[in-house]
Amino acid sequence: MAAVAEVPKGTGSEAEAEEPVIMQVDLSALLERDLDGKVSTVHLDSLALSEATAAQLAVGQRVVASLQKAGCFTLAANCIQDREARELFTEAGAYFDLPEPQKRAGRAVARGGFIRGYVAYGQESGRKEYFEPKEGFSYGYEWPDDQPPQNALQGCNIWPAEAPGLRPGLTRHFDWSVSIMRAVVAAIALGLGQAPRDLLEVCAGGDTISLMRLFRYHPAEADRACLGSSPHTDWGFLTLILQDGTGGLQFQHGSEGRWYDVPAREDYSLVVNGGDFLALLTGGAFVSPVHRVQCPPVSRLSFVFFYYPGYESEVDGRQWRPSKDAPAAAASTHNTLLDVDSGTRQVSGLAGMTSLRQFGDYINAKWQGVQRASPNDA
Numbered sequence: 001m002a003a004v005a006e007v008p009k010g011t012g013s014e015a016e017a018e019e020p021v022i023m024q025v026d027l028s029a030l031l032e033r034d035l036d037g038k039v040s041t042v043h044l045d046s047l048a049l050s051e052a053t054a055a056q057l058a059v060g061q062r063v064v065a066s067l068q069k070a071g072c073f074t075l076a077a078n079c080i081q082d083r084e085a086r087e088l089f090t091e092a093g094a095y096f097d098l099p100e101p102q103k104r105a106g107r108a109v110a111r112g113g114f115i116r117g118y119v120a121y122g123q124e125s126g127r128k129e130y131f132e133p134k135e136g137f138s139y140g141y142e143w144p145d146d147q148p149p150q151n152a153l154q155g156c157n158i159w160p161a162e163a164p165g166l167r168p169g170l171t172r173h174f175d176w177s178v179s180i181m182r183a184v185v186a187a188i189a190l191g192l193g194q195a196p197r198d199l200l201e202v203c204a205g206g207d208t209i210s211l212m213r214l215f216r217y218h219p220a221e222a223d224r225a226c227l228g229s230s231p232h233t234d235w236g237f238l239t240l241i242l243q244d245g246t247g248g249l250q251f252q253h254g255s256e257g258r259w260y261d262v263p264a265r266e267d268y269s270l271v272v273n274g275g276d277f278l279a280l281l282t283g284g285a286f287v288s289p290v291h292r293v294q295c296p297p298v299s300r301l302s303f304v305f306f307y308y309p310g311y312e313s314e315v316d317g318r319q320w321r322p323s324k325d326a327p328a329a330a331a332s333t334h335n336t337l338l339d340v341d342s343g344t345r346q347v348s349g350l351a352g353m354t355s356l357r358q359f360g361d362y363i364n365a366k367w368q369g370v371q372r373a374s375p376n377d378a
């Protein structure tokens with residue numbers, strides 16, 4: 001057995017530096033880049049556990065610890081180029097600045113979890129106590145026009161003709177986001193002591209059904225209870241958020257329901273959180289954290305990427321071995337899916353999973369449960 005290096009003792013004058021609730025993870029040990037700096041993660045499919053470097057294993061342990069403790073973590077900014085991030089916010093701002101009728105021409109299609117196009121100001125609200133002053137644009141995988149979708153979550157994007165710059169930048173950002181999420185899945189596997197291959201296999205085809213939502217948040221309206229996004233948990237698997245420098249995203253943690261600000265760097269920051277499906281798979285060992293967004297003083301832009309496993313994946317929860325000491329996921333009343341019995345550590349939401357075994361059926365059922373008419377069918 002290798003000797004464990006002794007940790008040097010401090011002088012005793014400085015307080016023990018405690019990890020913040022929302023930790024930062026540097027994924028670079030799991031990313032490769034081509035000559036243009038484009039991120040690739042293809043190599044992770046064949047990474048044997050015995051070949052993983054100490055740095056890769058350490059990333060895995062940090063990701064698993066974060067998902068078990070807070071359910072979220074920030075990413076070191078070095079995985080996206082500053083220029084790319086800046087351009088994305090510029091394009092997004094230009095799109096939202098278009099006259100309302102032009103944006104409404106690309107009105108949203110929403111069928112179950114398949115959502116594409118523009119969602120107008122104030123048309124979505126997670127909880128009826130709050131008005132959410134924001135507008136959005138949803139897109140996904142560039143599904144080819146000449147091929148019929150193979151499942152209910154696939155189909156073509158609706159690109160606005162009036163903002164031609166939007167499509168190439170947003171498509172690149174979608175592909176980049178898939179790569180980053182694959183690195184996170186590989187990190188989870190490594191952190192659980194497994195080779196990445198099997199968990200990546202569960203995600204094969206997940207890019208074709210994943211959903212990107214671009215939001216512009218507006219200031220709160222006077223005389224109305226407003227939040228940019230009401231307290232909620234994400235239903236899916238893993239979420240990646242790219243937010244501008246405004247801040248306002250908060251996660252709830254601890255038995256007292258305290259809110260923690262996601263540290264917003266001046267220009268942009270990246271955040272990952274686990275969803276309800278991930279919590280279900282792990283028997284509540286991974287947290288699906290409650291979060292919300294405060295209304296900004298002027299405006300706030302974010303790209304929110306809901307990364308899904310393959311539509312037909314019938315995930316074997318035993319692959320995601322929960323550690324005995326992991327916190328239960330569902331202490332919060334805002335969590336609509338999980339109901340963890342702290343005595344038995346059973347997740348009651350799992351009962352429904354016997355009839356909705358495939359991920360795609362599960363997520364469609366979740367969306368259908370809240371859908372009224374198409375958001376812009378007023």
Ligand SMILES: O=C(O)CCC(=O)C(=O)O
Binds near residue numbers: 234293302
């Ligand atoms: O805009 C954000 O930063 C997060 C929004 C969010 O939580 C969501 O859309 O699920």
Ligand SMILES: [Fe+2]
Binds near residue numbers: 232234
């Ligand atoms: Fe969310």
